[in-house]
Amino acid sequence: MVEQLYNAVFVGSIYALFALGFALVFSVLDILNLAHPTTFMLGAFAAYFAMATLGLPWYAAAVVAFLACGAFGVVLDRVAFAPLRRRSAPALSAMISSLAVSLIVVRLVELRYGGDFITFPAGVVPSLVLRLGDAVLEGIRLGIIVLSIVLMLGLTYVVRRTQLGRDLRALAENPRAARILGVDVDRAIAATFFVSSALGGLAGVLLAFAYNTLDSKMGLPLELRAFTVMVVGGMGSLPGAVIGAYILGLGEVASLVYLPTELRDAFAFGLLFLVLVVRPTGLLGQRSADRV
Amino acid sequence: MTRLRLLGAALVGAVLVAACGGTSTPGASSTAAATSAAPKADVKIGLATAKSGAANFYNPQQSNGATLAVEQINSAGGVNGAKLQLIVEDDGSARDQGITAFRKFIEQDKVAAILGPTLSAVAAGAHPVAQQSGVPVIAISNTGLGIVGKCDYGPCDWIFRASLGEQSAVPETVKAATGKLGLKKVVIIYGDGKFELDDLKIFKDAFAANGVTVAKEIAYTAKDVDFAPFVTQAKAENPDAIVASSLAGPAGKILDEVAKQMPGKRVIGGNGLNSAALLSNANAGLIVVGTAWSKASTDKANTDFIAAYKAKFGNEPDQFAAQSYTAMIVLADAMKRSGNPTDKAALKKALEGTKDLATPLGAFSFTADHDVKQPTFVMTVKDGQFTPFN
Numbered sequence: 001m002v003e004q005l006y007n008a009v010f011v012g013s014i015y016a017l018f019a020l021g022f023a024l025v026f027s028v029l030d031i032l033n034l035a036h037p038t039t040f041m042l043g044a045f046a047a048y049f050a051m052a053t054l055g056l057p058w059y060a061a062a063v064v065a066f067l068a069c070g071a072f073g074v075v076l077d078r079v080a081f082a083p084l085r086r087r088s089a090p091a092l093s094a095m096i097s098s099l100a101v102s103l104i105v106v107r108l109v110e111l112r113y114g115g116d117f118i119t120f121p122a123g124v125v126p127s128l129v130l131r132l133g134d135a136v137l138e139g140i141r142l143g144i145i146v147l148s149i150v151l152m153l154g155l156t157y158v159v160r161r162t163q164l165g166r167d168l169r170a171l172a173e174n175p176r177a178a179r180i181l182g183v184d185v186d187r188a189i190a191a192t193f194f195v196s197s198a199l200g201g202l203a204g205v206l207l208a209f210a211y212n213t214l215d216s217k218m219g220l221p222l223e224l225r226a227f228t229v230m231v232v233g234g235m236g237s238l239p240g241a242v243i244g245a246y247i248l249g250l251g252e253v254a255s256l257v258y259l260p261t262e263l264r265d266a267f268a269f270g271l272l273f274l275v276l277v278v279r280p281t282g283l284l285g286q287r288s289a290d291r292v
Numbered sequence: 293m294t295r296l297r298l299l300g301a302a303l304v305g306a307v308l309v310a311a312c313g314g315t316s317t318p319g320a321s322s323t324a325a326a327t328s329a330a331p332k333a334d335v336k337i338g339l340a341t342a343k344s345g346a347a348n349f350y351n352p353q354q355s356n357g358a359t360l361a362v363e364q365i366n367s368a369g370g371v372n373g374a375k376l377q378l379i380v381e382d383d384g385s386a387r388d389q390g391i392t393a394f395r396k397f398i399e400q401d402k403v404a405a406i407l408g409p410t411l412s413a414v415a416a417g418a419h420p421v422a423q424q425s426g427v428p429v430i431a432i433s434n435t436g437l438g439i440v441g442k443c444d445y446g447p448c449d450w451i452f453r454a455s456l457g458e459q460s461a462v463p464e465t466v467k468a469a470t471g472k473l474g475l476k477k478v479v480i481i482y483g484d485g486k487f488e489l490d491d492l493k494i495f496k497d498a499f500a501a502n503g504v505t506v507a508k509e510i511a512y513t514a515k516d517v518d519f520a521p522f523v524t525q526a527k528a529e530n531p532d533a534i535v536a537s538s539l540a541g542p543a544g545k546i547l548d549e550v551a552k553q554m555p556g557k558r559v560i561g562g563n564g565l566n567s568a569a570l571l572s573n574a575n576a577g578l579i580v581v582g583t584a585w586s587k588a589s590t591d592k593a594n595t596d597f598i599a600a601y602k603a604k605f606g607n608e609p610d611q612f613a614a615q616s617y618t619a620m621i622v623l624a625d626a627m628k629r630s631g632n633p634t635d636k637a638a639l640k641k642a643l644e645g646t647k648d649l650a651t652p653l654g655a656f657s658f659t660a661d662h663d664v665k666q667p668t669f670v671m672t673v674k675d676g677q678f679t680p681f682n
Contacts, residue, residue, distance in 0.1 A: 003524045003553075011518040116349030116569045117541050138552060141520075207517065211545050212574070217346075221515035253521045261511035 012249025027236030037219025043201025069201025117215035234282030338397030340408035345385025357613035361620030412436035441661035456584035465582035540567035
């Protein structure tokens with residue numbers, strides 16, 4: 001039981017880190033960045049490159065991946081979103097152009113590393129196993145849970161207490177008014193993409209460390225979950241995304257424990273349905289002005 | 293407006309000229325071929341394989357195996373004086389693209405026979421196309437149910453299979469594992485794809501036949517991220533071993549979790565665990581799997597194949613290379629015996645007569661159902677290599 005609870009919190013943390021980046025871009029700019037799963041995958045491969053090719057230790061590789069994915073996010077915005085924003089293209093165009101970038105990047109990664117999954121060189125990912133009686137708690141997972149919570153608190157602090165956070169909230173409210181009021185809109189958008197993508201990439205690195213496995217399609221299973229998490233939590237609400245992620249993680253594991261395994265997805269998505277019926281705006285859904 | 297019309301007329305004219313040119317050139321060359329009797333026309337063979345999509349990691353090995361075989365056959369004089377010509381098309385790991393590739397082979401290239409496609413799910417769409425047109429097919433990597441013998445889409449007597457099916461490999465694996473590990477109780481963790489569900493059924497039958505209890509069956513889906521909860525559930529049953537009815541990616545995660553949560557237990561699997569990508573997994577030593585090919589086999593046909601493959605491509609062949617190579621050898625052998633390689637009915641009959649042909653997979657025959665009859669190699673992993681389990 002302790003083990004399954006631990007498993008649920010772990011998987012919830014990964015969902016939360018992933019969904020946060022997704023929700024951040026949506027809340028500030030009202031666009032669904034479909035390249036987010038690709039950023040997640042890119043983080044894992046950036047770390048792999050840093051470790052296998054540059055010979056860096058795992059913690060340095062995680063930092064490299066964090067920065068590389070943040071930079072990728074900024075470039076992604078300049079290439080896929082900024083030109084559309086300038087001519088006020090509909091939101092659908094942004095989804096399609098991010099999907100296109102996604103396909104290109106996945107193919108490039110496959111050209112370099114192949115389509116099959118790969119593993120980190122033996123022994124480079126630390127393994128530490130804690131035993132509580134009969135229960136096995138893996139150290140790296142504990143580290144990931146703690147790090148996720150720290151990062152989420154950090155993001156909340158940035159959004160609520162700093163000048164950048166105030167700029168982002170102004171931007172979410174009304175980009176035009178924000179610009180008139182002296183907010184450096186371009187800088188705020190770049191920062192949004194940097195933070196969003198860096199978090200997504202870091203989630204990818206952490207998951208790859210936990211399984212010692214990475215592949216070019218590893219982001220896809222998280223995409224649908226991130227949507228679910230955002231809808232449950234309230235579209236674009238950051239605390240909502242975190243709460244939604246942990247609810248989904250707990251729900252998935254609980255249904256595995258208590259229900260026949262075939263009904264697991266029905267349970268998770270039944271939960272989603274229930275939330276939508278009871279609270280169509282999601283658990284913490286608010287007007288766009290308040291949601292950042 | 294007039295200018296536009298002129299331009300349009302010019303374009304139409306250009307297209308017409310190009311089209312006529314296109315048809316006249318091959319016509320001329322074929323007349324030339326018919327008058328000069330000496331070189332026989334090439335015998336075309338299609339290979340549909342996953343160069344892109346979900347199963348793209350079976351390439352380039354699958355293409356390489358067939359290419360090597362064609363080269364060797366041609367340099368040894370071809371088939372009854374005619375050279376073989378291999379045409380490779382991407383099946384995209386997708387049913388529709390597989391069907392398109394098969395149609396192109398049959399209608400445009402007029403091939404004598406087809407190898408492929410890579411995945412069983414794609415084969416379920418593409419094979420009926422060849423069946424309807426009466427073109428022999430050898431499946432080189434489809435291990436699921438209903439590929440040969442009794443097929444969902446009706447008669448499938450033009451389809452042959454050179455890839456060891458799970459109905460043959462899994463019972464051998466279960467028998468060997470039960471004997472060596474003294475199994476009484478197992479838990480099966482299975483995925484929700486066609487391959488995994490087929491495997492689940494075959495595993496359950498095989499364990500029942502060996503008097504082993506399946507204490508629990510735990511399903512995961514293709515979009516599951518974390519496998520720790522599944523293994524934790526399995527551990528609660530205290531089984532003697534875990535069975536992973538899964539593809540290689542999830543299998544790697546199951547292996548790691550079993551090593552952590554249930555040290556000392558083995559992971560028995562179907563063909564999904566028979567993957568070179570798993571060899572680098574630190575816990576690959578837990579694997580027990582039945583395979584169609586063993587690198588360690590010392591048959592001359594096998595050692596020659598490995599040496600030739602290494603010389604040509606500079607890396608080690610895997611099972612998928614061995615199977616596509618073997619299928620091509622089997623096909624060429626049947627073509628020689630049929631007398632006329634392009635007579636499809638004669639080729640089908642000759643394929644049915646394949647008996648104990650020496651191949652890298654061992655002595656190779658087709659059963660009455662057109663399925664492969666060959667030895668099963670039950671393997672585990674040691675030092676990053678598949679090695680015999682017994």
